[in-house]
Amino acid sequence: MARIKPGKNTTRKELITRKAATLFKSKGYAVASMRDLAESIGVEAPSLYNHIGSKSEILRSICFTVAGSFTSHLEQTLQGTDPILHKVAAIIRFHIGMMLNDFDAVYVSNHDWKHLDEPYLSDFLNQRREYERKFVQLIQEGARRGEIKDTDPYVVVLTILSAVRGLEFWQHHKKNISTDNLENNMVDHLLNGIAK
Amino acid sequence: MARIKPGKNTTRKELITRKAATLFKSKGYAVASMRDLAESIGVEAPSLYNHIGSKSEILRSICFTVAGSFTSHLEQTLQGTDPILHKVAAIIRFHIGMMLNDFDAVYVSNHDWKHLDEPYLSDFLNQRREYERKFVQLIQEGARRGEIKDTDPYVVVLTILSAVRGLEFWQHHKKNISTDNLENNMVDHLLNGIAK
DNA sequence: GGGCAAAACTAACACTTATTAGTTTTTTGG
DNA sequence: CCAAAAAACTAATAAGTGTTAGTTTTGCCC
Structure with missing residues (x-):
């Protein structure tokens, strides 16, 4: 062939x-x-x-490429001197961008990391925990500086990460709203809430 | 045996x-x-x-039991005369409660509905879409009454449902914060944001 | 305690899976 | 245009899948 x-x-x-x-x-x-x-x-x-070694090698490659993107963007963001809320917004926007532009890979990484085999599974989970830990630290720093409410920082991070992850259900409605609008609405909701 | x-x-x-x-x-x-x-x-x-007919019958039973719980609670909530924001909070709290008390079933329903076979798969998705539709309507009603910001209502619903779903990652930190606190923090975040 | 239904067992089926070995075809470079 | 390397092929293997058939055991009721 x-x-x-x-x-x-x-x-x-x-x-x-x-x-x-x-x-x-x-x-x-x-x-x-x-x-x-x-x-x-x-x-x-x-x-x-x-061309490839095994089925599991493919999964591994997908998961770690995605994880690497998120990790390196976070590092970069943390180094800047912007107000904390700007940094948080930047992180949210990056997640949204990844979901919209690299959908397949991010989806697979989110859903199928369970099927990684050791020691890669542990590596992956550690990388993820580390990401969360740094994000939590950022929220805490924001609270300390008075830029962010004194909510439990882990709950805040969980809520934000889960919300952006939920964009995997987005596709159906692509037509009704521009991605810019989507981004702005979601960032605003997560930072400022919906109550009037 | x-x-x-x-x-x-x-x-x-x-x-x-x-x-x-x-x-x-x-x-x-x-x-x-x-x-x-x-x-x-x-x-x-x-x-x-x-005792059972097939493996897929088990999955079917799990998914539709969970879906039924959510649907019937929503119907009940919509009928009350509370302010819209109270209703939204009640829905969020119910989701959190389901995640914490019926974790296994909700997790499976969220992750493995894809493996339902027709016509059950379509039934399930329709039920879900209907749930979303009613929730979106509620948010719209809230905006019309001036109780809720004029954010895109579908994005709001997506954000809320995704955030509560993310509680599947909760377990690890159970000790550090009570479930009451968790609930209150998440509801507050989703309604009022984190910005000061 | 004997009978009967419920619920367990063993053996087997037809498939599907990832992957290997060995071979043939295709493309590339001199 | 020929040789070497890259990449395709076919055939096969061992393991695991959901499920059925037929049989034996278990426990409740009269």
């Missing part, structure tokens, strides 16, 4: 990973088979193994 | 469903096998079929 044709500047491995993200998103990692993946690319299943 | 002993006032079927919820929660529906489930009960896999 004809060879896989990756786009410009992408290896075959990257193409497979990208297709896998789409497949895993729609069926779930556990249910998606290597045969499904091969078919979506136009090739027989064993051919994939010329 | 000795017979399954359900607790008082529960059938064997209910016991199996309860154990299944716990199992599905920790491994995921797709990965959890009937043999796993049987082992967690102390029985051989085929014995389960004396």
